Amino acid sequence: MDRKTSNAGEAEQLEQFERASAKQRELATGGEGDTPPAAAVAAALISVLETDRNGDIFHVASCERDGADITQALRHFLPGADILYMPPWDCLPFDRVWPTRATMGRRISVLQAVAAPPKGPRITVTSVESALQRVPPPSLIDQGFATLQIGQKMDLGALRVLAERTGYVVDDRVDEPGEIAVRGDLVDIFPADRDHPVRVVLGPDGAISELKIYDPITQRSERSLHSVVVGPASELMLQAGNEFDRAAMRTIPLEERLISLYSDLPALFDVAATASVCFLDGLEEIGLARVLDLIEDAWRGRQQVSATAGLAAKRFYLSREEWDNALRDRQCLRLTLPVGRIPKFYHLPRAGREFAAFAEARASSGFSVVVTGEASELRRADRLIERQLGRQMEPVAGWPQILSVKRGSLLKAEFDLTEGFVDPLSRIAVVAAADIFGPSWTANTGSGSGIVEPDLQLGDLVVHEDHGIGVLAAIEQIEAAGLQQDVVKLEYHGGAFLLVPVEEFGRIWRYGSEPEAIALDRLDSEGWKERRQSVVREVDKVANRLVAIAKARSCQSAEMIKPPRADLARFAARFPYAETPDQAAAIRAVMDDLSSGKTMNRLVCGDVGFGKTEVALRACAAAAFCGKQVAIVAPTTVLARQHYETFCRRFAGFDIQAGHLSRVVGSTEARKVKDGLRSGNIAVVVGTHAVAAKGVAFANLGLLVIDEEHRFGAKLKQSLRGLAPCLHTLTMSATPIPRTLQLALAGVQEVSVLNTPPAKRRPVRTILAPFDAGSAKAALLREYRRGGQSFFVVPRIDDIGTVFRQLGRLVPQLLVKIAHGQMKAGELDEIVVRFAAGEGDILLATDIIESGLDIPQANTILVWRADRFGLAQLHQLRGRGQRQTARLCVSADRAR
Numbered sequence: 001m002d003r004k005t006s007n008a009g010e011a012e013q014l015e016q017f018e019r020a021s022a023k024q025r026e027l028a029t030g031g032e033g034d035t036p037p038a039a040a041v042a043a044a045l046i047s048v049l050e051t052d053r054n055g056d057i058f059h060v061a062s063c064e065r066d067g068a069d070i071t072q073a074l075r076h077f078l079p080g081a082d083i084l085y086m087p088p089w090d091c092l093p094f095d096r097v098w099p100t101r102a103t104m105g106r107r108i109s110v111l112q113a114v115a116a117p118p119k120g121p122r123i124t125v126t127s128v129e130s131a132l133q134r135v136p137p138p139s140l141i142d143q144g145f146a147t148l149q150i151g152q153k154m155d156l157g158a159l160r161v162l163a164e165r166t167g168y169v170v171d172d173r174v175d176e177p178g179e180i181a182v183r184g185d186l187v188d189i190f191p192a193d194r195d196h197p198v199r200v201v202l203g204p205d206g207a208i209s210e211l212k213i214y215d216p217i218t219q220r221s222e223r224s225l226h227s228v229v230v231g232p233a234s235e236l237m238l239q240a241g242n243e244f245d246r247a248a249m250r251t252i253p254l255e256e257r258l259i260s261l262y263s264d265l266p267a268l269f270d271v272a273a274t275a276s277v278c279f280l281d282g283l284e285e286i287g288l289a290r291v292l293d294l295i296e297d298a299w300r301g302r303q304q305v306s307a308t309a310g311l312a313a314k315r316f317y318l319s320r321e322e323w324d325n326a327l328r329d330r331q332c333l334r335l336t337l338p339v340g341r342i343p344k345f346y347h348l349p350r351a352g353r354e355f356a357a358f359a360e361a362r363a364s365s366g367f368s369v370v371v372t373g374e375a376s377e378l379r380r381a382d383r384l385i386e387r388q389l390g391r392q393m394e395p396v397a398g399w400p401q402i403l404s405v406k407r408g409s410l411l412k413a414e415f416d417l418t419e420g421f422v423d424p425l426s427r428i429a430v431v432a433a434a435d436i437f438g439p440s441w442t443a444n445t446g447s448g449s450g451i452v453e454p455d456l457q458l459g460d461l462v463v464h465e466d467h468g469i470g471v472l473a474a475i476e477q478i479e480a481a482g483l484q485q486d487v488v489k490l491e492y493h494g495g496a497f498l499l500v501p502v503e504e505f506g507r508i509w510r511y512g513s514e515p516e517a518i519a520l521d522r523l524d525s526e527g528w529k530e531r532r533q534s535v536v537r538e539v540d541k542v543a544n545r546l547v548a549i550a551k552a553r554s555c556q557s558a559e560m561i562k563p564p565r566a567d568l569a570r571f572a573a574r575f576p577y578a579e580t581p582d583q584a585a586a587i588r589a590v591m592d593d594l595s596s597g598k599t600m601n602r603l604v605c606g607d608v609g610f611g612k613t614e615v616a617l618r619a620c621a622a623a624a625f626c627g628k629q630v631a632i633v634a635p636t637t638v639l640a641r642q643h644y645e646t647f648c649r650r651f652a653g654f655d656i657q658a659g660h661l662s663r664v665v666g667s668t669e670a671r672k673v674k675d676g677l678r679s680g681n682i683a684v685v686v687g688t689h690a691v692a693a694k695g696v697a698f699a700n701l702g703l704l705v706i707d708e709e710h711r712f713g714a715k716l717k718q719s720l721r722g723l724a725p726c727l728h729t730l731t732m733s734a735t736p737i738p739r740t741l742q743l744a745l746a747g748v749q750e751v752s753v754l755n756t757p758p759a760k761r762r763p764v765r766t767i768l769a770p771f772d773a774g775s776a777k778a779a780l781l782r783e784y785r786r787g788g789q790s791f792f793v794v795p796r797i798d799d800i801g802t803v804f805r806q807l808g809r810l811v812p813q814l815l816v817k818i819a820h821g822q823m824k825a826g827e828l829d830e831i832v833v834r835f836a837a838g839e840g841d842i843l844l845a846t847d848i849i850e851s852g853l854d855i856p857q858a859n860t861i862l863v864w865r866a867d868r869f870g871l872a873q874l875h876q877l878r879g880r881g882q883r884q885t886a887r888l889c890v891s892a893d894r895a896r
Contacts, residue, residue: 035062035283038069039372039430040339040421042077045070046399048278048333049081049121057123058114058275060131062287064088067127069418074123076372076415077399082122086110086268088129090765092778093298093317094253097767101167101178101233105192108232112141114272124272128287132295132318134265136235136258144237148200149227152208156182163189167234172458175216178233186477190216192233198225201477210484219475220502221486236261253302255316267318269326277327281334290785292320297781301774301810340422342431346438349573355436356388359410362429366407367422370396372415373433381436385410402428438578461511461518464490467498468521468528469511493520558726561594561702563625567654571621574650575614583611586752590619590730593750594703600728603709603744605736606754608876612732613643615752616705617650619730624656624683628702632686633720635711636848637662637825638832643707644686651684661687661696664825692719706731709740710872735872766878768866776862777810783860784814784841791861792844793877795868797822803864804844814841821848847873 041059049057061067064087071085087106089099107130114124115138144166146159160182164170168180174188174197181188190197199221201210211228212221236257258265269277295317318326343358345351359369371381371393378393385391393412396402405411407427418439420430460472470490477486478499488505490498500508511518521528579587586604593600604612620630632647634640644660651658659673659682670690676682680699685691689712701724706712709731712720721729731740744751769775783790794803797820807816817840819831828848835843836855843849843858847869863869863877 035066036280036337036339037341037419037421038066039073039077039415039417039419039432040337040423041066041070041280041335042073043399043421043423043426043428043430044335044337045074045123045278046077048276048335049123052276054118054274054276055121056118056272056275057278058269058272059123059125059278060284061125061127062280062283064127064129067125067130071125073415073417074125076413076417078121078123079398080120082113082118082120084110084113084122084124086114086124086126086130088127088133089254092775092782093295094255094302094313095298095775095778096253096772097769097775098254100765101169101176101192104167104235105177105194105231105233108136108141108144108235109193111135111138111271112145112231114275115141117274122275124275126268128284128291131268132288132291132323133268134258134316134318135268135271136237136262137264137266138271140237140262141232144232146230147227148198148208148211148230150208150211153206154187154200154202154208156187156202159187163230163233165239166232166237167192169233173219175219183474186475188214189230191228191230193231196222198228198230218505253313256313259313259316265316267322267326269330276331276333278333278335281336284334288320288323294778294782294785298774298778301777304774304777338424340424342420342422342429342435345436346578351436352384353388355431356384359385359429359431360389362422363408363410367427367429368402368405368407368409368411370402370411370413370428370430371433371436372413372417372420372430374416375414377433377437378412378414381412381433384436462490463509463511464498464500465507467492467523468531469518470498470520472508473497491520493522496523498523556599556726557597558599558728559628559702560597561623561626561628561728563622567625568618568621571625571650571654572618575617579614580611580754580756582606582752582754582756583614586615586754587618589750589752590615591622594619594622594728599726600703600730600750602730602750602752603736603740604730604732604752604754605744606734607757608734608878610734610754610757612734612754613646613707615754616707616730616732617647619703619728620647620684620705621651623703623728624651624654626702627700629677629680629682629698629700630684630703630705631691631698631701631720631723632684632705632707633691633712634686634688634707637664637688637829638819638848639707640686640688641829641833642836647684647686656683657681658684658686661685661690662825663688663690664829689716692716692723696723698724701727703728703730705729709733710735710737714739735875771864773806773810779860779862780807780811780814780842784811786859787857788860789835789838789840789855789858790842791849791858791877792816792842792864793849793861794844794846794864797846799864800844800846807842807844811842816840816842816844819843819845819848821846847877849877 041061045057045059049055059070061070067085068087071083074081074083085106087103090103091097091099110124144162146162148154160170160180163180168178168189171179171181174181174190177190177194178192179188179190179197185202187200187202188197189200196213197216199210199212199214200208201212203209211225213223213225214221236254238261299314343354345355345358348354359371362369371378371385373381382393385393389410391410393410394405396405396411396413398413402411402413403426415432417430417432418434420432420435422429458472458474461469462472463469467490470492472488473491474489475486476489476499477484479485486502488500488502488508490500490508492498590600590602590604593602604615606612616632620632623630632643634643640660640662641664644658647658657676659676661670661673665673665687673682673685674696677685678697678699690696704720704723704727706717706720706729709717710733717731721727733740736744740749743749780790792803792807794800800818800820804816804818807814817831817835819828819835821828823831832843832849834840838857861877863874866874869877
């Protein structure tokens with residue numbers, strides 16, 4: 001790398017930064033692989049685009065995630081260009097579960113665009129998985145699109161036929177891509193390639209009078225459109241006269257249906273006939289071999305379980321020979337990117353100073369330094385640069401402007417990049433805000449409180465605050481005072497109707513019973529009012545009792561816990577991620593409780609993987625730094641062991657001793673822990689209910705943390721709370737029991753809701769289907785090939801032998817570990833700990849893995865006989881494993 005500097009002092013400064021300690025540098029780089037940063041690939045593709053004679057580039061990324069990140073970077077770098085992303089199917093090869101309509105809708109939309117000549121500079125990004133799949137003929141795709149615009153005459157029958165033929169599902173409530181509802185002169189449709197549904201309002205003459213985007217959750221109209229294009233929701237598009245039962249067709253893999261329906265399926269390369277094809281040098285072969293092996297294994301699995309699997313279906317995927325032939329006569333570019341990575345400054349003790357030193361060193365050596373991020377992150381970086389270097393960053397927009405700026409500049413750009421890079425050839429260093437401050441959080445677009453009302457559908461029983469129980473009959477639009485207004489139509493006894501403006505929708509609640517079992521209220525009668533007053537009186541009695549409980553607890557004084565800020569800051573700096581807003585708010589609330597002089601009684605409620613443990617860690621650190629003892633209680637020995645290791649790691653170097661109590665701890669070690677708690681030498685103890693056993697006494701217990709509180713009985717929790725007088729208590733759960741929720745919602749127990757998912761968290765795709773050995777084999781092998789692990793969960797210990805033998809037949813090359821509650825405690829603990837360390841490919845277990853286990857490599861979970869689990873158990877199970885990768889949750893039939 002060329003490091004010319006203007007003077008010796010600047011050269012020494014750069015050299016000093018490059019000689020940062022090996023330990024810090026290893027932590028800062030985060031163990032990245034050989035794949036270049038997505039933003040660097042995007043910058044290289046822009047350079048290729050400038051020299052391409054057709055101005056049309058087709059880039060094949062090594063995997064789906066790289067393709068999505070490269071596309072995001074390109075859209076920031078070239079906002080005026082046509083940037084397309086062709087995703088692969090979000091299901092396994094030859095799976096009986098078809099891709100989602102949203103995925104197929106986006107693919108079809110991109111295919112139509114790619115098949116047309118480019119109108120300007122165009123870059124299409126896809127992945128090896130997608131490039132190996134054949135696609136529907138472009139001539140057929142065009143027939144599946146329809147444009148709706150204001151004033152256009154609408155043939156509802158024709159629209160409905162087109163929608164059903166192209167994969168849309170007719171539903172009463174439209175809230176997911178690929179759904180349509182026709183209700184008189186009102187049509188709701190969710191175009192499969194869009195992010196929001198559209199409401200079509202027809203006038204008296206049958207012409208479209210309004211087109212409005214609406215919120216799929218509230219169903220309220222938001223803004224008007226002049227026109228909208230509705231594209232197919234499936235790659236299986238039937239011609240007129242081809243009648244079929246789509247639900248029945250979905251029992252056969254989509255590959256077989258497409259091959260049987262279309263006589264000729266082109267390759268994706270054939271559709272993008274004029275584009276130059278790009279790969280990253282060396283990564284094409286790796287990605288191609290990985291995906292081809294997965295397809296071959298899935299095909300063999302399909303043949304094993306289905307005698308009717310047609311050989312022709314395998315032609316849906318390109319073979320290696322077909323891949324080579326498709327590229328033989330094409331202009332192919334294999335990019336070599338000699339770029340460097342940006343250190344992960346947020347891992348370093350003084351992240352701000354390290355970043356400022358890096359920026360100054362690079363700028364002094366003739367590099368332009370570009371800081372990217374959202375507006376709030378750039379303001380934060382601006383203040384840091386001004387405070388540390390006394391300089392201002394200049395704003396830029398787009399990669400061409402960055403290239404044109406004089407080298408040595410400090411720049412800022414409102415780009416949302418996953419990570420930055422250093423390009424020695426163009427002498428540009430791009431630093432993403434995530435490199436400085438940690439990965440940013442992803443806002444949850446749902447309810448801000450995390451407590452969402454149940455969905456309402458037409459025909460549901462509802463309760464109106466003033467009029468009682470009725471039926472939700474329709475959502476209509478009426479004219480009032482010369483204005484169009486959305487109203488909810490409620491039906492009451494005797495066929496009477498009530499029109500409620502959507503502005504008063506908050507006064508309507510769902511009533512959880514079947515309409516046939518309930519008598520509807522009469523409008524303008526006294527029956528509802530009398531019943532309501534009776535309920536209000538009962539509620540008042542309960543409220544008075546709860547107020548008395550809350551008052552008694554508020555009068556309980558406790559010693560204030562105010563830890564040294566420096567120690568707490570050092571402890572918090574060891575958290576390797578950026579706090580989400582909800583996490584930060586919960587930590588502040590806990591600290592306020594501990595320092596209030598009153599006993600804390602707080603529930604931290606959040607989905608699996610949303611960061612409850614970190615909130616508990618901060619609370620424990622605050623108490624321990626003030627000389628108080630802390631008890632953390634978990635429902636299982638395995639979870640207690642994992643928490644113990646986490647606490648030991650986080651408290652290392654703080655002169656705070658931690659102990660472990662559970663049935664896996666030997667009697668000698670347990671005696672030492674109890675002696676340490678009694679003497680006060682041990683500040684933090686992590687254990688199971690053994691913490692509340694006879695013989696356990698504390699010298700100065702100040703804080704109790706109960707993890708997975710729904711797994712403990714009320715008597716045990718009360719016993720734990722009695723370990724010390726005026727004890728601060730923090731409980732955590734993703735699925736709190738009704739009693740706990742009632743106390744929290746009534747204000748007797750404080751509550752913090754973690755509703756913001758961590759950065760880059762991918763949604764969990766849950767598939768409910770009969771057990772399919774072929775799909776199970778493909779899912780397990782796919783996880784194995786990408787270096788991950790899998791869970792296979794059964795409801796009963798008796799099922800383990802059956803499933804173990806079946807796994808031996810399906811995936812004999814994978815190492816299966818077994819874990820269940822009847823094992824000796826030490827043996828069970830050792831198996832799970834070793835699996836978490838990477839020993840084994842599949843953990844075959846009962847629901848013992850439900851409670852809080854964090855195994856980062858485990859991305860796939862299969863649940864056998866899911867009908868034998870409770871909803872809370874399934875919710876916990878589907879959240880196990882890695883936070884950022886989709887899981888597969890399968891409901892199984894009895895073993896065949």
